Amino acid sequence: MIQLSFHGAAGTVTGSKYLLRTDDSAVLIDCGVFQGRRQLRQLNWDPPPFDPAEISGIILTHAHIDHIGYLPRLAKQGFRGKAYCTAPTADLAVISLLDSAHIQEEDADFRNRKKLTHHKKALPLFTKADAETAINQMHPVPYDDWVSITDNVRFRMRPAGHILGAASVELEVADKGRTIQILFSGDIGRYGNPLTRDPGEPSNCDYLICESTYGGRLHAPEDPRSVFIDLVREIVEREGILLIPAFAVGRTQQITYLINELTRHDLIPPIDVHIDSPMAISVTGTYCKFHDYHAIDLKQMGGHGCVLEGKRVFLHRSRQSSMELNRLKGPSIVLSASGMLTGGRILHHLIHRLPGPNNIVALAGFMAEGTLGRRLADGATEIRIHKRPVEVGAKVVVMQGLSGHADFHELLHWLEPITNAPSRVFVTHGEKQQSEAMAQHIKEERGWDCHIPTLHETVEL
Numbered sequence: 001m002i003q004l005s006f007h008g009a010a011g012t013v014t015g016s017k018y019l020l021r022t023d024d025s026a027v028l029i030d031c032g033v034f035q036g037r038r039q040l041r042q043l044n045w046d047p048p049p050f051d052p053a054e055i056s057g058i059i060l061t062h063a064h065i066d067h068i069g070y071l072p073r074l075a076k077q078g079f080r081g082k083a084y085c086t087a088p089t090a091d092l093a094v095i096s097l098l099d100s101a102h103i104q105e106e107d108a109d110f111r112n113r114k115k116l117t118h119h120k121k122a123l124p125l126f127t128k129a130d131a132e133t134a135i136n137q138m139h140p141v142p143y144d145d146w147v148s149i150t151d152n153v154r155f156r157m158r159p160a161g162h163i164l165g166a167a168s169v170e171l172e173v174a175d176k177g178r179t180i181q182i183l184f185s186g187d188i189g190r191y192g193n194p195l196t197r198d199p200g201e202p203s204n205c206d207y208l209i210c211e212s213t214y215g216g217r218l219h220a221p222e223d224p225r226s227v228f229i230d231l232v233r234e235i236v237e238r239e240g241i242l243l244i245p246a247f248a249v250g251r252t253q254q255i256t257y258l259i260n261e262l263t264r265h266d267l268i269p270p271i272d273v274h275i276d277s278p279m280a281i282s283v284t285g286t287y288c289k290f291h292d293y294h295a296i297d298l299k300q301m302g303g304h305g306c307v308l309e310g311k312r313v314f315l316h317r318s319r320q321s322s323m324e325l326n327r328l329k330g331p332s333i334v335l336s337a338s339g340m341l342t343g344g345r346i347l348h349h350l351i352h353r354l355p356g357p358n359n360i361v362a363l364a365g366f367m368a369e370g371t372l373g374r375r376l377a378d379g380a381t382e383i384r385i386h387k388r389p390v391e392v393g394a395k396v397v398v399m400q401g402l403s404g405h406a407d408f409h410e411l412l413h414w415l416e417p418i419t420n421a422p423s424r425v426f427v428t429h430g431e432k433q434q435s436e437a438m439a440q441h442i443k444e445e446r447g448w449d450c451h452i453p454t455l456h457e458t459v460e461l
């Protein structure tokens with residue numbers, strides 16, 4: 001018997017958790033939390049639909065919290081095995097799990113003090129201590145090496161682009177005299193990102209689990225370099241602040257790299273860049289430490305292998321130094337989290353910079369419905385921050401070319417090296433429309449049998 005259960009990222013993009021079970025072993029691929037709507041987040045509090053103690057090992061494709069954030073909870077509930085991942089993923093996981101635990105502990109504390117909870121006592125989903133237990137179980141493995149989890153299950157990681165150290169997983173399961181190959185895509189990134197390796201060529205497989213975040217979309221063909229050249233020139237002319245809300249993992253590093261490169265080639269006038277996010281700064285440290293996981297060699301390009309190399313890049317860790325940025329005079333660039341304006345230091349910058357007509361707010365990437373970022377992108381003339389109205393006097397632009405996810409064309413391109421049709425393809429990690437579109441594209445282009453699993457569905461392989 002070989003069974004696969006979809007305990008997350010089925011009908012949605014978050015909560016990735018796939019359970020592979022044979023007669024004598026159980027392996028989990030990804031261990032993420034659900035994010036977004038309240039009904040989804042509520043699922044994180046349900047008891048796991050399996051016994052965490054019987055899991056032999058967990059394979060983590062990459063360090064985004066919707067792929068690793070449930071690990072501390074499983075560790076607390078009895079998971080004692082190893083959590084396999086690449087070395088950069090392990091490093092990034094330390095930063096994001098501890099950060100996530102800290103935010104949850106603070107939030108629970110705030111709710112209890114302000115009596116904002118319907119429960120007897122608001123609790124964090126996991127604590128710093130739970131995160132530390134999970135971190136100790138992480139076991140780094142290199143790309144391409146086969147690793148055995150049990151006698152009958154082995155796997156290897158392949159580059160997936162997306163963020164530093166992200167992987168697809170090729171898994172081989174032996175059961176009662178037969179051996180099957182299963183390929184989990186993980187999150188496939190875009191080709192040509194200098195700070196990650198391009199997605200690797202997948203091997204033939206019996207079963208394919210394919211993400212579909214942008215299964216129905218094509219990215220606009222704009223070149224982020226030319227967008228940035230125009231933006232920087234404009235902000236210098238306006239003598240204003242170019243405020244860029246950016247995700248701490250991936251996006252901040254990509255933008256810093258881009259600005260440094262354009263400056264080096266004299267394509268933009270020299271300009272100060274302020275990175276105001278302690279987590280983004282720590283994550284950038286990991287990007288520098290693992291520069292051999294980049295597609296390009298930053299050392300050969302005259303730097304020391306670090307995307308933060310730049311005479312005019314300034315880092316702001318402390319609250320004090322962040323506050324001092326409120327007095328900053330333009331032209332300057334300020335990068336801060338969170339990317340969709342759902343919290344963090346960016347809110348204070350918006351309060352100070354949004355009313356100023358000389359300033360520009362450049363939104364990078366996808367803004368989910370219901371977020372402040374989405375409202376700005378949709379052209380709001382006034383928004384509310386901390387219950388106070390803030391007038392939008394600044395110019396607001398949306399940069400399309402910086403997505404971390406492949407669109408359907410790029411996903412189909414990634415699948416090209418697979419020459420033998422898999423017995424079945426499971427299309428996951430997408431909103432309903434996106435998964436349906438991806439399944440349709442795969443059927444039309446390759447003629448493969450596709451199925452979109454529902455949450456907690458179990459299939460026999």
Ligand SMILES: [Zn+2]
Nearest residue numbers: 062064162187
């Ligand atoms: Zn991801």
